[in-house]
Amino acid sequence: MAELPDDWEMVVGLEVHTELATATKLFCGCANAFGGEPNTNVCPVCLGLPGSLPVLNEKAVELAIRIGLALHCQIAPSVFARKNYFYPDQPKDYQISQYDKPINGIGHLDLPDGTRVLVERAHMEEDTGKTTHLGGTGRIHGADESIVDYNRAGVPLVEIVSGPDIRSAEQARRYAAELRSILIATGASDGRMEEGSMRVDANVSVRRGPDAPFGTRCEIKNLNSLRSVQRAIDHEALRQVMLLEDGQAIVQETRHWDEDAGRTQTLRSKEEAYDYRYFPEPDLVPLAPSDEQIDAIRASLPAMPAERRRTLVALMGEQATESQADQIASVVDQGIDRYVIAAAAAGVAAPLALARVANELAGALSDGGHLDEDTMVVLLQMEEAGEVSATQSKAVLADLVADGGGDPRAVAKTKGFEQMDAGALDAVLDAVIAENRDAWQRYVEGDDKLTGFFTGKVMAATKGQADGKAVNAGLRQRRG
Amino acid sequence: MSARRIAAEVAAGNRRATEVVEASLAEISTHDGELHAFTEVHAEAAREAARGIDAAVAEGRDVGPLAGVPIGVKDNICQRGRVTSCASKILDGWRPPYDATVVRSLEAAGAIIIGTTNMDEFAMGSSTENSAYGPTKNPVDHSKVPGGSSGGSAAAVGAGMVPLSLGSDTGGSIRQPAAFCGVVGVKPTYGLVSRYGLVAFASSLDQVGPFAQSVEDAALLLEVIAGHDPLDSTSLDVPAPMLVDRLDDGVGGLRVGLCRDLIEGASPEITAAVTASAELLAAAGAEIVEMSIPELHYGLSAYYLIAPAEASSNLARYDGVRYGLRVDAANVAEMNAASRTAGFGDEVKRRIMLGTYALSAGYYDAYYAQAQRTRTLIINAFADAYRSVDLILGATTPTTAFGLGAKVSDPMEMYLSDVFTIPTNLAGHPAISVPAGSDAAGLPIGVQLLGPALSEERLLRAAAVIEKGRS
Amino acid sequence: MSDPTPLSAADVAKVAVLARLNLTDEEVERFTGQLASILGHAADLAALDLSALKVTEHPLELINVLRTDEVRPSLDRAEVLSQAPAVADHRFLVPQIVGEEG
Known part of the structure; x- marks a missing residue:
């Protein structure tokens, strides 16, 4: 349901929380670790014990600035503030966050299709503990009791707030995906949504056409995959349109996305909203990174995904095809574009390198394997020179990744992938044609579908050792 | 006996720490049933620590500048494994799993924590009557309050049960009880002494400081607890002050401002004591300048918005979830409210309410932000004043100790007893209250010396002149 | 800065909810009077024109106080949980959370 009925338009802004890849928490020396025995990574500070005081982690500041620079934000002197609200997962019953003076001010993020989305701010704050609901359905509604683990309390977060610039659920998904790639590229986060290290909330409203004023918005929480982001926003926008077409009003509220049921439901209405009573955190002093520090961080930033995609597009020579564009986006997203660049630099045809990296290598590495760039380049050169067939290349690659490296030629030899000489292939071709005269006649008369049939017969006869390209050329x- | 002499004799092996501790325990058992300065006495732990000091002396090891000196520690300073309750029912029985940095400093210096001292609940009060443990009495006159909020610490030193104690001062909570009990009390520069482990009342104002029977002992204790602490982001990274060795350097050449705004409204006997102190300083070579800082009059109003605002947030964590009192209820929100309602006393509730209101939507600018701008006004006024004087002299309190129960029904009346001490806290500056005689009823009078940030050495020198001049 | 509107009993009741305190009607009435008196005293501040002054956020002029990203020992879990009013499965146990969320 990508389309809204009639002239309705959705207006979406995203708030993305990302955990920072530090060794310790934001304000204390407890380990910033996922999982672990409950309440073992806790100390007076992150438990909010009386008398404890926060001290800011310098690495978290550096990573926050990396995010800000990657999003073209204004890096500014900042002040931490207390956001006051009662909740059992909040050990002090206030959260140390940044309010009117965030570390990263206005910036932007460009989507792969060129759309520019405003980034309003990207500020630092501490994470909460984790509440588990007991009894009832295991969800918050109907639970009898809850238990709290504070291992996550105080883990450093950066919250990236977009402007209301997104106009479709698909675009929202792309924004989240692009932001995720950027976060990974900066080294600030591992971007793992399934582990909660990147969490997305969406503010959704609808209006009649692009010139109408913004409608009443709802905030949707619990979007923990890119798929949920898209589905939930589509669902929520349609829900709002249906209510409005029915003459009803939208109630400003926070809604929870239920992935299994595929719908959103009320979590808290605005009447229950908190008065957060923000005020400057007196236990911390202001943060004012120097220009030198900011410049040094900027100099250490690697190329961001948009630039890396442009590099690959340029390598494709003429206009990249749609499938190549997809492959480019995919390899950049996975951080394996460096293989394509290395192969192209060594003279391998860029489209071949892109195709093999996007498909075969990505598949082989998906289970957490490793391969150095030079080895991949050698394998691609062997395939290009016809030393191994595409099928053989794939088998060699699987072995190389499984072993964490090796000499591609030696692996090919062990597997018996010596290329057939031309004379032997000619003999097999002639034999296959002789055994299938009727089919051959139809092929000669123009039935191109039979190319695959003959190639298959030759491959079977040679046990896969023939080079596909040589077989095609022979046929x-x-x-004639 | 003075702390400095005890430490010197213990370190020299001329006196055993175990004897010092027994003498202190004997004083406590004689007086504290009546005075109630202590919420808990750590007799066995103190004896054991004293044996450790004696053994170290016997082995010729370094035992530190407070070797064998018994000390009382206010009930809002965390002592690992010992009840630290801020004299509140909400923290009844709470045993912190960690020590405050100042507690570590005391132990490293060889001091022996002999007991935990009584206070107004969460340091909110000026009489030590707002305590879940019941009130402490003034050692000079048992019908009077000892002042507050560090009344237990002041009374313990005033009665001679311990030579030293630690208190905390947010708006006068060390200096006012020091004045009422006839002892020396110092509120150090904000950031000079670590707040790590001091249970917060108002974070931008709180500071730990010493009580002693003499300026010299106060200086000795302040040297021990001062210094940079990486666990406190607001701790100043400056060299530890040298105070004791400079105490006899006098006040020759110092300009001391006799500040009208810190005297007006004080009783005639207190005013006379301030004048007499000025004369002592002049006789010792200081130049006395009459001056006025009218902006100080706004201090009380600003303080009673800023301190409750911070407190309302600092005290949110007492919610019945992780430690302290829980009153069961059907859901979390009701449990939080039931626990807090049962656990906090009236004064604490009043300030939480006031602070929550001052920070709430629609009122923040009118109250909290305006109070913080007033704070800037006062800081600037002090800065101007210190361009022409080195120190400021005034009264510590408008009156001497008042009767138990006299002000409990009128919060505003109680708040006014801090009118002279509050401005210093707003500015983050140091100040000292030093005994300066007594009134017709025999109740102690304290005079107050104020200085700019990190002027402790100068302040204590001047206080020593007043102390010596009176003896 | 204009004088804020006077404090009402309704304000006090609302603030009590925000602060999670249960007040009886008598307490609401008493606190309204006492808080109004304290805020009335603060009216002298409202009369000041301080628009040219910055807001003091800290009595100190410190900036950039940071620590290195090094792991320090955490607390012993048994000691931490020994202070809790209720525990289940090594976690802090609380009653039902009703329709609210941070």
């Missing part, structure tokens, strides 16, 4: 030559 075309005999067809």
Whole structure:
């Protein structure tokens, strides 16, 4: 349901929380670790014990600035503030966050299709503990009791707030995906949504056409995959349109996305909203990174995904095809574009390198394997020179990744992938044609679908050792 | 006997720490049933620590500048494994799993924590009557309050049960009870003494400081607890002050401002004591300048918005979830409210309410922000004043100790007893209250010396001149 | 800065909810009077024109107080949980959380 009925338009802004990849928490020396025995990574500070005081982690500041620079934000002197609200997962019953003076001010993020989305701010704050609901359904509604683990309390977060610039659920998904790639590229986060290290909330409203004023918005929480982001926003926008077309009003509220049921439901209405009573955190002093520090961080930033995509597009020579564009986005997203760049630099045709990296290598590495760039380049050169067939190349690659490296030629030899000489292939081709005269006649008369049939017969006869390209060339030559 | 002499004799092996501790325990058992300065006495732990000091002396090891000196520690300073309750029912029985930095400093210096001292609940009060443990009495006159909020610490030193104690001062909570009990009390520069482990009342104002029977002992204790602490972001990274060795350097050449705004409204006997102190300083070579800082009059109003605002947030964590009192209820929100309602006393509730209101939507600018701008006004006024004087002299309190129960029904009347001490806290500056005689009823009078940030050495020198001049 | 509107009993009741304190009607009435008196005293501040002054956020002029990203020992869990009013499965146990969320 990508389309809203009639002239309705959705207006979406995203708030993305990302955990920072530090060794310790934001304000204390407890380990910033996922999982672990409950309440073992806790100390007076992150438990909010009376008398404890926060001290800011310098690495968290550096990573926050990396995010800000990658999003073209204004890096500014900042002040931490207390956001006051009672909740059992909040050990002090206030959260140390940044309010009117965030570390990263206005910036932007460009989507792959060129759309520019405003980034209003990207500020630092501490994470909460984790509440588990007992009894009832295991969800918050209907639970009898809850238990709290404070291991996550105080883990450093950066919250990236977009402007209301997003106009479709698909665009929201792309924004989240692009932001995720950027966060990974900066080294600030591992971007793992399934582990909660990147969490997305969406503010959704609808209006009649692009010139109408913004409608009443709802905030949707619990979007923990890119798929949820898209589905939930589509669902929520349609829900709002249906209510409005029915003459009802939208109630400003926070809604929870239920992935299994595929719908949103009320979590808290605005009447229950908190008065957060923000005020400057007196236990911390202001943060004012120097220009030198900011410049040094900027100099250490690697190329961001948009720039890396442009590099690959340029390597494709002429206009990249749609499938190549997808492959480019995919390899950049996975951080394996460096293989394509290395292969192209070594003279391998860029489209071949892109195709093999996007498909075969990505598949082989998906289970957490490793391969150095030079080894991949050598394998691609062997395939390009016809030393191994595409099928053989894939088998060699699987072995190389499984072993964490090796000499591609030695692996090919062990597997018996010595290329057939031309004479032997000619003999097999002639034998196959002789055994399938009727089919050959139809092929000669123009039935191209039979190319695959003959190639398959030759491959079977040679146990896969023939080079596919050489087989095709031989068939075309005999067809006349 | 003075702390400095005890430490010197213990370190020299001329006196055993175990004897010092027994003498202190004997004083406590004689007086504290009546005075109630202590919420808990750590007799066995103190004896054991004293044996450790004696053994170290016997082995010729370094025992520190407070070797064998018994000390009382206010009930809002965390002592690992010992009840630290801020004299509140909400923290009844709470045993912190960690020590405050100042507690570590005391132990490293060889001091022996002999007991935990009584206070107004969460340091909110000026009489030590707002305590879940019941009130402490003034050692000079048992019908009077000892002042507050560090009344237990002041009374313990005033009665001679311990030579030293630690208190905390947010708006006068060390200096006012020091004046009422006839002892020396110092509120150090904000950031000079670590707040790590001091249970927060108002974070931007709180500071730990010493009580002693003499300026010299106060200086000795302040040297021990001062210094940079990486666990406190607001701790100043400056060298530890040298105070004791400079105490006899006098006040020759110092300009001391006799500040009208810190005297007006004080009783005639207190005013006379301030004048007499000025004369002592002049006789010792200081130049006395009459001056006025009218902006100080706004201090009380600003303080009673800023301190409750911070307190309302600092005290949110007492919610019945992780430690302290829980009153069961059907859901978390009701449990939080039931626990807090049962656990906090009236004064604490009043200030939480006031602070919550001052920070709430629609009122923040009118109250909290305006109070913080007033704070800037006072800081600037002090800065101007210190361009022409080195120190400021005034009264510590408008009156001497008042009767138990006299002000409990009128919060505003109680707040006014801090009118002279509050401005210093707003500015983050140091100040000292030093005994300066007594009134017709025999109740102690304190005079107050104020100085700019990190002027402790100068302040204590001047206080020593007043102390010596009176003896 | 204009004088804020006077404090009402309704304000006090609302603030009590925010602060999670249960007040009886008598307490609401008493606190309204006492808080109004204290805020009335603060009216002298409202009369000041301080628009040219910055807001003091800290009595100190410190900036950039940071620590290195090094792991320090955490607390012993048994000691931490020994202070809790209620515990289940090594976690802090609380009653039902009703329709609210941070």
